[in-house]
Each structure stands twice: as structure tokens, then as C-alpha cells.
Amino acid sequence: MMTPMRYVVLVLVIIISLHFILSFSHEEYGRATSLSHITEQFSGSKPHPPYQEGVPDDRYVEQKPPIQTRKANATFVILARNGDLNGVITSMKQVEDRFNKGFQYPYVFLNEEPFSEEFKERISAMTDSKVEFGLISKDQWLQPSWIDEDKAAASRKDMIDHNVIYGGSVPYRNMCRYNSGFFYRHPLLHKYKYYWRVEPDVTFFCDLHYDAYQKKVYGFTISLYEYPATIPTLWNAVKEFIASNPGLVEHDNAMRFISDDGGETYNNCHFWSNFEIGDLDFWRGEAYSKFFDFLDEKGGFYYERWGDAPVHSIGAALFAKKEQIHFFNDIGYRHNPFQHCPQGDLHKKGKCWCNPKENFDYEWYSCLKRYDALF
Ligand SMILES: Nc1nc2c(ncn2[C@@H]2O[C@H](COP(=O)(O)OP(=O)(O)OP(=O)(O)O)[C@@H](O)[C@H]2O)c(=O)[nH]1
Ligand SMILES: *[C@@H]1O[C@H](CO)[C@@H](O)[C@H](O)[C@H]1NC(C)=O
């Protein structure tokens, strides 16, 4: 037997259940009966925590226009995969804050696959500069068909057995070859003369309040020795090229940076190419173009694991005047595991935040002393 009290409870339970079902299944009903809506009816406006009103417009300081007056014909270049997005964001935010807010140089992003909408949106949201996203053609990116794949595969296996970093990777080789001989030919870069290469997950430690695009051919922050296992026959190819193209070699070159015996052997010194500020027309010029084609024909990008760092460095050292190669002493920079931290007055001037004691310049594995000795 049910008591009247039990009927009341049952009806209440049914009403409450109906209310919840309707709130979830019918948006309009849910909104009209929500507690906050009902309180709104009484108080007149929707209550909310004060921060949601935002900062009044008149408290914003007027944005300064770019402080520079003379703009170089220049761009940032970032080669990246969609999966590199977070690392690219990290690097780019620092580029903007430390330097580019005051200059508004454009950006060119390159990828052999189309950039995702998320990539393009998040990148574009970080700057007022022009940003362009370019696709790399497969024939410039992939291992060429004339490479003997059996020979290349055997070399990769050998490098894996010897623990050579990225030794087993074909994509890494594609990337090294593309950076060595193709990025500066991408249609989006035709209209520029100078570029600044930026990689994901690097750190810029200091404010830079002058225009970094100087009229130099090649600028670097860190130099070091290459793993000989990645370039066993590179120097022989270089010597062969010099012998058959003596006229292309610059007289006042930086050969002493890359060779300790007048060109007989390579000392493995190279500029670390994850940071570069350089002249695209130099790469596009006769000397380097012929040099790259010659190296490419040797197949060493795939039969060995030639990196863009030694290839660029040897090219710059042979075909540019040594004065056209610039050490950016004032750019505090880190790409794991090495960093250049400006010392003394430069550290203060750039308001750098790196520990000056952590500085690669004259560590035993650095080649900066050889660069210094050029002058
Ligand atoms: N689109 C594209 N970009 C790549 C690919 N591999 C590397 N990159 C980019 O090429 C540059 C060099 O690659 P990293 O992986 O940083 O090579 P690394 O500096 O020698 O090695 P890490 O010490 O791992 O940084 C970076 O800007 C990468 O984002 C690839 O397969 N496709
Ligand atoms: C920028 O440099 C490129 C390559 O040298 C050149 O083609 C272009 O005309 C230059 N643009 C300006 C505005 O000087």
C-alpha cells in the first residue's frame, strides 16, 4: 500500500528527472530554466567575475611603430613539419620579442607536406609581419631516382651499426640535401636577398636592437667539428671541384678556417647551420651553384650523410671573402646541446639572460679560435 506521502515523492522524482532529461536534450529549455538565467531575470544582467570584462581600451599603451627606418630585403626562413609546431612557436615567439617586433621582417615557412590549418593559424596569430607558407616539390625533396638505393641502404645500415646520429634516416638526408642546395631556390624566396634561418626549439637570450641583416654573405653564432663518419669522401670531392674550377675560388677566402694544411685535408670545422643569417644570392650565384651540383652528383648526401652545415660552410669559406663571414658575437643563442652566451659589456647591452659561464666559444670542441685566426 502506498501512503499519500509516497505519491508526492514519486511525482517529485518524475518531475526532477524530466527536468534533467529536457535540460540535456533541449538546449533552449536548459537555458531558460538554468539557475543563472533565473537570477539574471531578477538582477537584470548576467553576473560574472570582474576579469571577464577585460582591460579597458584606454589603459592600453599605444603600440609603437617599427623603430627601424631602413629595411633590408630580407626574410626569416623556417623549414618544419606540422609536428614541429610547438617547437617552432617557441623559437618564433623569441624572435619576435627579442628582435622582430621592432622590424617586422616577413616569414617564409617551408614543408614538403601542406601545412595544417592549425599550424598556419597559430603561427599567423603571433606576428604582425607577413607570413607565407610554401610547399616543397617532391622532386627537390626526395632521394633522386638515379641514387643507387642498394648502395644507399647499405651505407645507412653501416651507420646504424656504428651509432652515427641520424645515420639510418632517409628524411634527415632529404632535409640536409634540401638545405644544402634547394631552399634558396624556392619560389617564395626569389623576391628576397637575405635570410635568417630559424629552427624549432632554439633559444635567443638577448635583445637585439639593430638590424641583423648586414651586407655580409654568411653569419653564424656557433662553430664546431663535424662527425668524420658522416663525410668520409666530402673533402676529396671538394678538392676535385677546386682543381677543375680554380677560377671560382675567392682569393681572399677562409680556407684556413676549414683546413690546417692549405687545403690538403679538412679539419672538420663548420658553422652550425641551425642558425644562419646569409645572402641568398650567394647560394644562387655561379660558384656555389656549380659546387652544389658537383657534390650532388657524387651522391654523398645519400651514400654518406653529408650535412648542410659542412656543405654551406665549405662553400662560404671558399667562394666568399673572409670579411664577408660574420660572427654574431652579440646574439645569445642555444640549440641543444650548445650555446653562445655574449660576454661582458655585450651581455649587459643585450640584457641577456644566459649564464655567461655557459659559453661554447672557446671550449675544446669549438672552431671559433680558427675563425679568429683568419684575421
Ligand atoms: N618539412 C620537414 N622539415 C624537416 C624534416 N626533418 C627536419 N626538418 C626541419 O629541418 C631542420 C633541421 O632538423 P632537425 O631535426 O632540427 O635536425 P638537427 O638540428 O640536426 O637535429 P636536432 O638536434 O634534433 O635538432 C628543422 O628546422 C626541422 O624542423 C622533414 O622531414 N620535413
Ligand atoms: C630583393 O632581392 C631579390 C634578389 O636579389 C631581387 O630580385 C629583388 O628585386 C629585391 N627587391 C628589392 C625591393 O630590392
Ligand SMILES: [Mg+2]
Ligand atoms: Mg635542430
